[in-house]
Amino acid sequence: MPSLGADMAAGTLVEWLKHPGDEVRRGDIVAVVETDKGAIEVEIFEDGWIGALLVAEGTEVPVGTPLATIVGRDRIEPPPASPPAPVPVLAPPPPPAPSAPRPPSTAREAPKEAPTTAALRASPAARWLAGERGIDLSLVQGTGPGGAIQRADVATFSSRPKHREGIDPAQMRRAIAAAMARSKREIPHYYLSHSFDASAALTFLADYNAARLPADRLLMAALLIRATALALPDFPEFNGFHDGEGFTPSEAIHIGFAIAIRGGGLAAPAIRETGQLALPELMHRLRDLTLRVRRGEFRSSELSDPTVTISSLGERGVDLLLPVIYPPQVAIIGFGTIRQQPWVVDDRIEPRPVMTVTLGADHRANDGHRGALLLGRIAELLQEPHKL
Known part of the structure; x- marks a missing residue:
């Protein structure tokens, strides 16, 4: 968390603009933090790739707290897209891994939502709410079976603090x-x-x-x-x-x-x-x-x-x-x-x-x-x- 003035003791990470695996260059805007002065765009000061996001959106942390790791250009290849992180990485969820065929069961199973794409599964209620609130479902972390997005996931996403226009x-x-x-x-x-x-x-x-x-x-x-x-x-x-x-x-x-x-x-x-x-x-x-x-x-x-x-x-x-x-x-x-x-x-x-x-x-x-x-x-x- 950068120090943005002598009176600043802490700031709130409100939005990540880059994700693990993204290439970044000096001067790129990587995140937005909120302070008493308003919403501040955080720049990066070296070239490389984003490693792990160490602070989740909506979290207030003291000045000096590491927000993310950066992998420098001394590496031949960029880092993997989803390296381990001590907090949940706020990036689109990966597609669920294919499962092995299961033997027939006589138990009645609930009908499954057919995904519109291989990488995105969401319930009809989740899709409706996302449309109402203008939310891109690819940005929502699903908590349902196989990473499926449920209505509650969309509601949680829409309630997160966002880049505020103007200041208080x-x-x-x-x-x-x-x-x-x-x-x-x-x-x-x-x-x-x-x-x-x-x-x-x-x-x-x-x-x-x-x-x-x-x-x-x-x-x-x-x-x-x-x-x-x-x-x-x-x-x-x-x-x-x-x-x-x-x-x-x-x-x-x-x-x-x-x-x-x-x-x-x-x-x-x-x-x-x-x-x-x-x-x-x-x-x-x-x-x-x-x-x-x-x-x-x-x-x-x-x-x-x-x-x-x-x-x-x-x-x-x-x-x-x-x-x-x-x-x-x-x-x-x-x-x-x-x-x-x-x-x-x-x-x-x-x-x-x-x-x-x-x-x-x-x-x-x-x-x-x-x-x-x-x-x-x-x-x-x-x-x-x-x-x-």
Whole structure:
């Protein structure tokens, strides 16, 4: 069971999307787990074949519990389709083995349901209920004679927890409260802010978008994320994790971007390898992430991988924000709205579009001097957006 946030202690395995013997590749979605954040798609991080499923659907287990075994590609042949497992494997049942002819009996025997296929046997009541509830009978484990599917098997299958659409706002709020309370209780926050002229960034966006269709245009958020990703390599003490005993910098930069969820709540899933993405690809990833998160759809790596977080409330008219660090991260960067303000240019005062960037940081991992340099570097990069 992957850890999908500092506040997560357990999760419920609600659906297997792969079965024993299935070939899998890095990045494939293999299961769905349910947490306070909603239904999360669990990705796999190596190539191979599914061995055994160790946790049955509908089971809640602590973080760190093995969910399945994976047979690596060092094997010449894939594993058998149904290896032994300590819990029932939730896969279509195998066809019953042919039985030897029995001698004639004078006892009256109940009539048997003739199977429609060699691999599927189900009673008429089971078929009717499956049709009523839109259930594929091949997914139902039969408990009748010879593995035949009975009405009770279909009823049990339909009552199992499934991949839930969306999230429970009350659960999400409790999860946020737990994480933020822990953050303010345990992390010695300090805050810095820096204001800069955003004229160059706005001009660049206008020129870039003028000749492009709406689907290919950039938003300011893409520039902010890109500038932050390019600044962080020189300030590694702001990109990583503090486990209570010490700070561990992350070589990779996976920027989490805070997104409001419909119905209430907030999530900050990661845009992985942010610094390696050119602006068009970064914008594509951001659009996809925003659409899925607002529907309550997440992937496990997006919640477990962020190394630093950006929160932007400029579209809500907020001048500056003092964000709370999401543990075990050690920094969060906030961007406010762009507002016309008096600005000194060549010894004269002019109206300029001004943006304020803030830093909330963990004093156990870094300090204000370096934090000020980080904010200054982000602002410098945004003065030359054509180089982003």
